Amino acid sequence: GAVVSQHPSWVICKSGTSVKIECRSLDFQATTMFWYRQFPKQSLMLMATSNEGSKATYEQGVEKDKFLINHASLTLSTLTVTSAHPEDSSFYICSARIGDGNQPQHFGDGTRLSIL
Amino acid sequence: DAKTTQPNSMESNEEEPVHLPCNHSTISGTDYIHWYRQLPSQGPEYVIHGLTSNVNNRMASLAIAEDRKSSTLILHRATLRDAAVYYCILKVWGNKLTFGTGTQLKVEL
Numbered sequence: 001g002a003v004v005s006q007h008p009s010w011v012i013c014k015s016g017t018s019v020k021i022e023c024r025s026l027d028f029q030a031t032t033m034f035w036y037r038q039f040p041k042q043s044l045m046l047m048a049t050s051n052e053g054s055k056a057t058y059e060q061g062v063e064k065d066k067f068l069i070n071h072a073s074l075t076l077s078t079l080t081v082t083s084a085h086p087e088d089s090s091f092y093i094c095s096a097r098i099g100d101g102n103q104p105q106h107f108g109d110g111t112r113l114s115i116l
Numbered sequence: 117d118a119k120t121t122q123p124n125s126m127e128s129n130e131e132e133p134v135h136l137p138c139n140h141s142t143i144s145g146t147d148y149i150h151w152y153r154q155l156p157s158q159g160p161e162y163v164i165h166g167l168t169s170n171v172n173n174r175m176a177s178l179a180i181a182e183d184r185k186s187s188t189l190i191l192h193r194a195t196l197r198d199a200a201v202y203y204c205i206l207k208v209w210g211n212k213l214t215f216g217t218g219t220q221l222k223v224e225l
Contacts, residue, residue, distance in 0.1 A: 004159075043218065104162035106162065
């Protein structure tokens with residue numbers, strides 16, 4: 001149980017285009033979803049936290065106009081990287097949590113984004 | 117949330133137990149100790165968490181020192197599939213998971 005599906009697994013696109021990444025909780029309803037970014041050989045960095053039906057809370061230094069997060073339902077959150085540039089190339093990972101603040105977070109398998 | 121200190125890397129032989137240490141000398145009374153692991157090119161996976169008492173589940177055991185300033189994740193029989201980066205994270209109820217650099221576990225035949 002507690003499966004999080006992330007799509008696509010990898011994407012390559014030209015500089016200047018926008019890319020949407022989907023995160024779905026398949027067998028549970030996620031109260032809260034999180035988006036992380038991971039550069040090669042580095043740890044995960046939290047980008048934003050989103051609760052269904054409300055605006056996402058972004059971490060310091062993360063541009064909310066560049067990384068648009070929509071959490072329209074209890075099973076779906078999307079991250080759109082707008083006007084992507086090569087420096088946005090990274091491994092993007094979402095996670096979802098059931099219920100209260102001490103439940104485990106369940107992670108997707110990540111999306112490898114390469115901007116040419 | 118308080119910080120943790122873990123060794124950068126550890127090695128183990130297959131089918132032997134592995135003890136992964138974590139120091140958290142500034143832990144507060146409300147910090148839970150969480151362990152996640154990340155296999156190559158995958159998202160992290162929840163392993164175990166606890167507050168004061170030792171915890172066991174199908175994946176691992178968590179031994180927490182009496183003063184809570186350190187803890188140890190125990191894999192009872194390491195397999196090649198356990199090779200991953202293991203993260204020890206302190207988290208107050210409701211707060212975010214903040215990942216450090218973790219311990220790279222290498223498992224050899």
